[in-house]
Amino acid sequence: PAILSENTHTKSERNMTQLRHPIQFHSVTPEHYADVLRQQLEQTQQVIENVTADSMSTYETVCGTLDEALSELQNIFHIGQHLEGIVGGPDWRATMSKLRPAVTHLLTSVPLNAKLHQKLKQVETNNATLPPLQRRHLELTLDTFQQGGALLDPKDQETLREVELR
Numbered sequence: 001p002a003i004l005s006e007n008t009h010t011k012s013e014r015n016m017t018q019l020r021h022p023i024q025f026h027s028v029t030p031e032h033y034a035d036v037l038r039q040q041l042e043q044t045q046q047v048i049e050n051v052t053a054d055s056m057s058t059y060e061t062v063c064g065t066l067d068e069a070l071s072e073l074q075n076i077f078h079i080g081q082h083l084e085g086i087v088g089g090p091d092w093r094a095t096m097s098k099l100r101p102a103v104t105h106l107l108t109s110v111p112l113n114a115k116l117h118q119k120l121k122q123v124e125t126n127n128a129t130l131p132p133l134q135r136r137h138l139e140l141t142l143d144t145f146q147q148g149g150a151l152l153d154p155k156d157q158e159t160l161r162e163v164e165l166r
Helices: 030-053 059-086 089-109 114-126 132-147 154-164
Strands: none
Touching: 030 059, 030 089, 030 114, 059 089, 059 114, 059 132, 089 154, 114 132
């Protein structure tokens, strides 16, 4: 998904995969932004499913792929938060109010994804020779999963999901 740098593109051309800079914030409508964010939510979910289904468990195929997808989602969501704050108005507030739960749900479900956590543990086991920066990143990612509830039993994970969505 893309937020366009020009307003001369057709709707189909707006559905690109990268942000273009500089973003012309004045030309982004709540409807267009909602389409872009929904597409990114779907793409991010698909990446998570692909990572968990992949037989490879390397730093690049798990951590790199996951980080890229989550970063793109967060960047697009932050653009919407920025527009809501700067442009304001009932249309932006309504759009963000509708989209925020879906983003929150996806982001809070990542550390609770048992298959994804297992993939990270496999990376930890299989990649003892990672460079220090990648090793530290993997450690921090596993810590984030633990803090996000990865080690809780399923009943407690469900309670955590409910609390985080309130």
